[in-house]
Amino acid sequence: MNYETPRFYRVMRYARETDRDVIDMVGGNPDWEPPAALRDGLREYADFEPARFQYPPSAGLDDLRGEIAARRGVDPEQVVVTNGAGEANYLAMAAALERDAGSEVVLTEPVYPYYPGKTTLLGGRQRFVETDPDGHLDPRAVREVVSEETACLVVNTPNNPTGAVYPHETMAELVSIAEEHDALVLSDEVYDHFDLSGRFASALEVDSANRIVTNAFSKSMAITGFRVGYAIFPHELAASARTRHMLVNVTGSRPAQYAVLRALRETGPDYYRANRERLRERVETFTAALETAGADYTRPDGGFYVMARFEGYPGTLENVERLIDEAGVAGMPGESFGESRREWLRFALVTPRVEAAAARLAAYFE
Numbered sequence: 024m025n026y027e028t029p030r031f032y033r034v035m036r037y038a039r040e041t042d043r044d045v046i047d048m049v050g051g052n053p054d055w056e057p058p059a060a061l062r063d064g065l066r067e068y069a070d071f072e073p074a075r076f077q078y079p080p081s082a083g084l085d086d087l088r089g090e091i092a093a094r095r096g097v098d099p100e101q102v103v104v105t106n107g108a109g110e111a112n113y114l115a116m117a118a119a120l121e122r123d124a125g126s127e128v129v130l131t132e133p134v135y136p137y138y139p140g141k142t143t144l145l146g147g148r149q150r151f152v153e154t155d156p157d158g159h160l161d162p163r164a165v166r167e168v169v170s171e172e173t174a175c176l177v178v179n180t181p182n183n184p185t186g187a188v189y190p191h192e193t194m195a196e197l198v199s200i201a202e203e204h205d206a207l208v209l210s211d212e213v214y215d216h217f218d219l220s221g222r223f224a225s226a227l228e229v230d231s232a233n234r235i236v237t238n239a240f241s242k243s244m245a246i247t248g249f250r251v252g253y254a255i256f257p258h259e260l261a262a263s264a265r266t267r268h269m270l271v272n273v274t275g276s277r278p279a280q281y282a283v284l285r286a287l288r289e290t291g292p293d294y295y296r297a298n299r300e301r302l303r304e305r306v307e308t309f310t311a312a313l314e315t316a317g318a319d320y321t322r323p324d325g326g327f328y329v330m331a332r333f334e335g336y337p338g339t340l341e342n343v344e345r346l347i348d349e350a351g352v353a354g355m356p357g358e359s360f361g362e363s364r365r366e367w368l369r370f371a372l373v374t375p376r377v378e379a380a381a382a383r384l385a386a387y388f389e
């Protein structure tokens with residue numbers, strides 16, 4: 024498996040360039056509206072004075088950092104506003120590897136493919152821990168791979184691609200394993216607003232100096248193109264993360280941060296609830312059709328993705344391209360997420376055409 028070149032772009036391009044009508048279920052770009060206040064914030068920004076078109080503080084607008092810190096119950100000094108969860112994960116892994124407390128990064132299998140690439144980029148070595156067939160992570164399996172060499176354990180809940188949501192007990196156990204081995208837990212919680220199970224637990228619930236939490240507004244506000252995310256560091260790692268962020272980026276986008284701040288302040292729970300409900304309905308529609316088609320599938324507890332397995336149709340790149348050409352549905356090859364899901368395909372439920380996609384798949388595999 025080539026972890027270094029994520030295949031999202033290749034599959035998306037293939038789907039776009041084909042002649043037939045294709046239902047795009049490749050990437051995690053929400054198809055729904057951002058909060059109304061976000062659009063208001065952007066419009067308002069266009070008329071601000073030129074001084075507000077200049078560099079914001081490198082670690083993020085003070086008010087945005089303050090708002091995030093207040094909501095997450097941490098000190099603003101612990102918060103770095105980043106270019107999405109992607110940069111937040113990079114800073115977090117770098118912080119873990121810089122401590123000289125090991126050079127291994129423990130990742131789950133299946134894995135979100137950018138984690139192994141970032142590990143290599145930062146000079147770390149990957150070790151993998153298998154999740155259960157339903158995507159849950161057994162802390163006993165984690166104990167077997169964590170060692171003195173472990174710099175950090177990266178978890179993602181709700182999970183891409185499995186849809187698993189790790190309960191509080193799992194998170195507490197993972198943090199305590201990290202503490203015992205002088206390692207860090209990096210908890211990527213970018214899908215936290217899409218917990219369909221009610222069991223989501225942030226690593227922030229577990230008080231410890233051995234965890235870093237990353238997140239973004241990319242999914243929760245349907246703005247993957249804005250690039251506003253954040254990482255919450257233990258106090259002793261925050262300053263060097265801020266420095267790395269500054270040396271890599273100088274800073275982030277000021278209008279985007281302003282609009283996010285306005286949306287955070289003015290958007291009530293109804294917005295997030297409606298998006299969750301939409302997703303829940305799509306999960307029902309899609310999995311019911313997969314059931315009818317006789318496919319194996321996952322029923323996500325959270326996040327955007329359903330994995331499906333069709334008899335005699337392994338989740339290779341070639342098969343994904345064939346499905347685009349012959350069925351008009353674009354998904355991701357399961358092999359992109361690791362050995363254990365080679366037989367599977369991943370479908371992102373970020374299209375209103377979920378029902379049509381399921382019907383096309385059912386007809387194709389009949």
Ligand SMILES: Cc1ncc(COP(=O)(O)O)c(C=O)c1O
Pocket residue numbers: 051106107108109110135179183211213238239240241242247251252
């Ligand atoms: C698990 C996970 N982490 C991070 C990201 C990247 O988030 P962002 O767009 O905020 O960088 C994604 C995007 O799909 C993701 O699925």
